[in-house]
Amino acid sequence: xxxxxxxxxxxxxxxxxxxxxxxxxxxxxxxxxxxxxxxxxxxxxxxxxxxxxxxxxxxxxxxxxxxxxxxxxxxxxxxxxxxxxxxxxxxxxxxxxxxxxxxxxxxxxxxxxxxxxxxxxxxxxxxxxxxxxxxxxx
Amino acid sequence: xxxxxxxxxxxxxxxxxxxxxxxxxxxxxxxxxxxxxxxxxxxxxxxxxxxxxxxxxxxxxxxxxxxxxxxxxxxxxxxxxxxxxxxxxxxxxxxxxxxxxxxxxxxxxxxxxxxxxxxxxxxxxxxxxxxxxxxxxxxxxxxxxxxxxxxxxxxxxxxxxxxxxxxxxxxxxxxxxxxxxxxxxxxxxxxxxxxxxxxxxxxxxxxxxxxxxxxxxxxxxxxxxxxxxxxxxxxxxxxxxxxxxxxxxxxxxxxxxxxxxxxxxxxxxxxxxxxxxxxxxxxxxxxxxxxxxxxxxxxxxxxxxxxxxxxxxxxxxxxxxxxxxxxxxxxxxxxxxxxxxxxxxxxxxxxxxxxxxxxxxxxxxxxxxxxxxxxxxxxxxxxxxxxxxxxxxxxxxxxxxxxxxxxxxxxxxxxxxxxxxxxxxxxxxxxxxxxxxxxxxxxxxxxxxxxxxxxxxxxxxxxxxxxxxxxxxxxxxxxxxxxxxxxxxxxxxxxxxxxxxxxxxxxxxxxxxxxxxxxxxxxxxxxxxxxxxxxxxxxxxxxxxxxxxxxxxxxxxxxxxxxxxxxxxxxxxxxxxxxxxxxxxxxxxxxxxxxxxxxxxxxxxxxxxxxxxxxxxxxxxxxxxxxxxxxxxxxxxxxxxxxxxxxxxxxxxxxxxx
Numbered sequence: 007x008x009x010x011x012x013x014x015x016x017x018x019x020x021x022x023x024x025x026x027x028x029x030x031x032x033x034x035x036x037x038x039x040x041x042x043x044x045x046x047x048x049x050x051x052x053x054x055x056x057x058x059x060x061x062x063x064x065x066x067x068x069x070x071x072x073x074x075x076x077x078x079x080x081x082x083x084x085x086x087x088x089x090x091x092x093x094x095x096x097x098x099x100x101x102x103x104x105x106x107x108x109x110x111x112x113x114x115x116x117x118x119x120x121x122x123x124x125x126x127x128x129x130x131x132x133x134x135x136x137x138x139x140x141x142x143x144x
Numbered sequence: 145x146x147x148x149x150x151x152x153x154x155x156x157x158x159x160x161x162x163x164x165x166x167x168x169x170x171x172x173x174x175x176x177x178x179x180x181x182x183x184x185x186x187x188x189x190x191x192x193x194x195x196x197x198x199x200x201x202x203x204x205x206x207x208x209x210x211x212x213x214x215x216x217x218x219x220x221x222x223x224x225x226x227x228x229x230x231x232x233x234x235x236x237x238x239x240x241x242x243x244x245x246x247x248x249x250x251x252x253x254x255x256x257x258x259x260x261x262x263x264x265x266x267x268x269x270x271x272x273x274x275x276x277x278x279x280x281x282x283x284x285x286x287x288x289x290x291x292x293x294x295x296x297x298x299x300x301x302x303x304x305x306x307x308x309x310x311x312x313x314x315x316x317x318x319x320x321x322x323x324x325x326x327x328x329x330x331x332x333x334x335x336x337x338x339x340x341x342x343x344x345x346x347x348x349x350x351x352x353x354x355x356x357x358x359x360x361x362x363x364x365x366x367x368x369x370x371x372x373x374x375x376x377x378x379x380x381x382x383x384x385x386x387x388x389x390x391x392x393x394x395x396x397x398x399x400x401x402x403x404x405x406x407x408x409x410x411x412x413x414x415x416x417x418x419x420x421x422x423x424x425x426x427x428x429x430x431x432x433x434x435x436x437x438x439x440x441x442x443x444x445x446x447x448x449x450x451x452x453x454x455x456x457x458x459x460x461x462x463x464x465x466x467x468x469x470x471x472x473x474x475x476x477x478x479x480x481x482x483x484x485x486x487x488x489x490x491x492x493x494x495x496x497x498x499x500x501x502x503x504x505x506x507x508x509x510x511x512x513x514x515x516x517x518x519x520x521x522x523x524x525x526x527x528x529x530x531x532x533x534x535x536x537x538x539x540x541x542x543x544x545x546x547x548x549x550x551x552x553x554x555x556x557x558x559x560x561x562x563x564x565x566x567x568x569x570x571x572x573x574x575x576x577x578x579x580x581x582x583x584x585x586x587x588x589x590x591x592x593x594x595x596x597x598x599x600x601x602x603x604x605x606x607x608x609x610x611x612x613x614x615x616x617x618x619x620x621x622x623x624x625x626x627x628x629x630x631x632x633x634x635x636x637x638x639x640x641x642x643x644x645x646x647x648x649x650x651x652x653x654x655x656x657x658x659x660x661x662x663x664x665x666x667x668x669x670x671x672x673x674x675x676x677x678x679x680x681x682x683x684x685x686x687x688x689x690x691x692x693x694x695x696x697x698x699x700x701x702x703x704x705x706x707x708x709x710x711x712x713x714x715x716x717x718x719x720x721x722x723x724x725x726x727x728x729x730x731x732x733x734x735x736x737x738x739x740x741x742x743x744x745x746x747x748x749x750x751x752x753x754x755x756x757x758x759x760x761x762x763x764x765x766x767x768x769x770x771x772x773x774x775x776x777x778x779x780x781x782x783x784x785x786x787x788x789x790x791x792x793x794x795x796x797x798x799x800x801x802x
Contacts, residue, residue, distance in 0.1 A: 018584055018588070020585075020587075020588035020591070020592070021584070021587065021588065021591075023591075024587070024588065024591035024592075024595075027595060100581075100583040100584045100587060102583075102627075121583070121584075121587050122587070123583065123586050123587055123590055123619070123620065123623045124590055124616075124620065125590040125591045125592070125593050125594025125595070125597075125616070126594055128587060128590070128591050128594070129591070129594055
C-alpha cells in the first residue's frame with residue numbers, strides 16, 4: 007500500500023471536496039490531504055511540516071486564483087526557500103490561458119493542470135496526479 | 145504768273161478764271177491745262193465755304209477793295225478731296241480806276257490744316273478716353289470722337305465674345321433715325337469673316353463699303369437705308385492679344401465719298417488697341433482685387449499680410465474679430481503685437497533669416513501656434529503662410545484660424561480614447577476573470593454530478609440518470625459558449641507579432657485532422673499562399689470554416705475544397721466550399737452574427753459563434769468575408785494586399801489531403 011501526503015492550496019470548498027474525494031478513491035494508495043485556504047496558510051503549513059514526523063508533503067496542488075496571496079507568488083516563495091525548493095508543485099487551476107500556463111512553468115511549477123469541467127475527467131486527472139506522485143515515495 | 149511757284153490765277157470782273165497757272169491746276173486736281181478757265185472761283189469752293197469765297201470776290205471786284213484774304217476749303221475737281229487754301233485777292237483797276245480784274249494767289253494750307261485737325265482729333269479723343277471709367281467707355285468715347293471729326297453719322301462697337309462679334313449696347317449718332325439700325329445690329333452676332341464687322345475682324349484690316357445698298361455685302365441694308373446711310377466702315381481695334389473690338393461707322397449720302405476718311409479712322413484705331421487692352425487689364429486686376437477683398441472681408445479666418453520687416457500691411461474683418469484690433473489701429477505695426485511674448489524672439493529670428501536668405505522656411509506650410517488677443521489672452525491658432533516678392537522685397541500673407549474648438553475636441557477625443565482603451569483593458573480582464581470564475585462553479589457542478597452518478601446512480605434509476613446527463617450536457621454547452629465568447633473577444637487584441645503563415649500547410653493539417661474524424665468526407669486543398677498575420681487567428685479561421693462545412697454539410701459523403709487566388713490589387717481571395725445543403729440566401733448575412741444558428745437544424749452542433757469569430761478575424765486583417773454559391777456553401781474571404789501574399793510556384797490540386 008503506497009501512501010501520499012498532499013497539500014492542497016485551494017479556497018473553493020467544492021473543489022476541495024472534489025479533489026479530496028478523487029484522491030480518497032485512488033486505488034491502492036492511502037492519501038492524506040491537508041488543505042490551506044490561501045498562500046499564507048500554505049506557507050505556515052509547509053514551515054510547520056518540517057518539524058512533524060512525516061516531514062513536508064510529497065505533492066503541493068496549487069490553485070492560482072486565491073485570496074490574499076496569488077498562487078504564482080506562493081510558488082515563488084516555495085521555490086525561494088531552501089527547504090521547499092525541490093518540492094513537486096502542480097498548479098491546478100480553472101484558467102485556460104496559455105499565458106498562465108507558461109508563466110507558472112517559468113516560475114518553477116512542476117506541472118500545470120487545467121481543471122477539466124467534465125466531472126469524470128476531473129476525477130481521473132486528479133487520480134493520475136496522485137498515482138504518479140504516490141509511486142515516487144515509499 | 146505762269147512761272148510763279150505759288151498757285152495763282154487771274155479773275156475777270158465777274159470772278160471767273162481767265163487764266164490759272166500750272167501750280168493751281170495741280171492744287172485743284174485739274175488734269176488738263178486750262179481746265180479751270182471759265183469757272184467762277186466760289187464754285188470751286190467746298191459747298192459750306194462757297195458763301196465765304198463769294199463774299200471775298202465781291203468785296204474786291206464789286207466793292208473795290210484793293211486786297212482781301214480768305215481761308216477756305218476747296219474741292220479738288222476729280223478726286224473730290226478737300227484742299228485748304230488761303231486766297232489772297234488783289235484788285236487790278238482799269239485806266240479809269242474802276243475794278244477790272246483780280247489776281248488771286250493761293251497758299252496751300254491743307255497740310256497745316258490737316259495736321260492741326262488731326263492733332264485736335266487726337267487731343268479730343270485722348271481727353272474723352274482719359275475721362276472714361278472703363279474700357280467700354282473708352283471705345284464709346286472713341287466712336288463719338290471719330291464720328292465728330294470724320295463726319296460720320298453713326299458709330300457703334302462690336303466686341304468679340306464667345307467666338308462671335310456682339311454689338312455693344314452703347315453707341316453714338318449725330319442725328320435722328322439710327323435707332324432701328326442699332327437695334328438691327330444688336331439683334332445679330334457675326335462669326336469670324338461674316339458680315340462687314342466679321343470680315344474686318346477676320347482680315348484685321350479696315351474695310352469700306354461705299355454703298356450699303358449692295359445687299360450681298362451688307363445685311364442690315366434696309367435699316368441703314370432708312371437712316372439715310374450710304375457708306376459703312378468697319379475698323380478693327382487691335383492690341384497685342386489680337387482684335388479687341390471692331391468699330392462700325394456709317395456715313396450719310398451728303399457726307400459720303402470723303403477721301404482719306406477710312407485711313408484717318410484706321411490711324412486712330414491703331415492708337416486705341418493698346419489703350420483698351422491696358423484698361424481691360426486694369427479692370428481685371430481691379431475686379432480680382434475687389435473679389436479678393438470681398439472674400440477676405442467675408443472670411444471667418446483672419447487674413448493678414450506683412451512686409452519683409454514684419455510690419456502689418458492688411459488686416460481683415462476676421463482678424464479684427466479674432467484679435468480685437470481694428471485695421472486702423474494695427475496696420476503698420478509689427479506682427480509681434482499678436483504674438484505672445486515667449487514666441488517673439490523666434491519670430492524675429494525667422495524674419496531676419498527670410499531677409500537674409502530671401503526664402504521662408506514656413507511659406508506654404510501650416511503650423512500650429514499661439515495667438516495673442518488685444519486683451520492679453522492667448523489662444524491656439526493654425527497659421528498658413530504664403531510669401532511673394534512685392535515691390536519692396538519679400539512680403540508675407542498669413543491665414544490664421546482659431547483652433548480653440550478643435551483643440552478642445554481633440555483633447556476630448558484623446559480623453560475618450562484613453563477611456564475607451566481603459567474600458568477595453570477592463571473588458572479583457574473581465575473576460576478572463578469570467579473564464580475562470582464562470583468555469584469554477586461548472587467544475588463543481590459537473591464534479592458533484594459525477595459523484596451523484598457514482599454514489600446514487602442506482603437509486604435514481606434510468607430516468608434520474610437521463611436527467612443527470614441532460615444537466616451535464618447543458619453545463620458543457622454553457623462552457624463552450626464561454627469559450628467562444630473569450631475567443632471572440634481575443635481576436636485582434638492579443639499582442640501577437642504577425643508572422644509568416646503558410647496557409648497551404650495549415651489548411652492541410654486541419655483537413656487531415658477533420659478527415660481522420662470523418663473518413664467519408666473528401667477534402668481538397670488547392671493552391672494557397674504564404675501570408676503574414678496571426679497564426680492562431682488563421683488556424684481558428686480555417687478550423688471554424690472546415691468544422692462548419694463538416695457539421696452542417698448535411699450528408700456524409702461531402703466534398704470540402706479550400707482554394708485561393710490572387711486578386712488584381714495584390715490581395716487574396718480564399719474560398720472554403722462544400723457541396724452540402726448550403727445556406728439559404730436570406731440567412732447568409734445573419735449567420736455571421738453572434739450566437740446565430742440556423743433554426744430547424746437540430747443536428748447543428750456548436751454555439752453559433754464560429755462565423756462571428758471568423759468575420760472578426762478577417763476584419764481585423766482588413767478583409768471581408770461572405771457566403772456565395774448556389775449549390776452548397778462557398779465561404780469567400782478577401783484579404784487585402786497588406787497580408788503580403790506569396791504564392792507557391794507549384795500547384796497542389798485535388799486529393800492533396802484526404
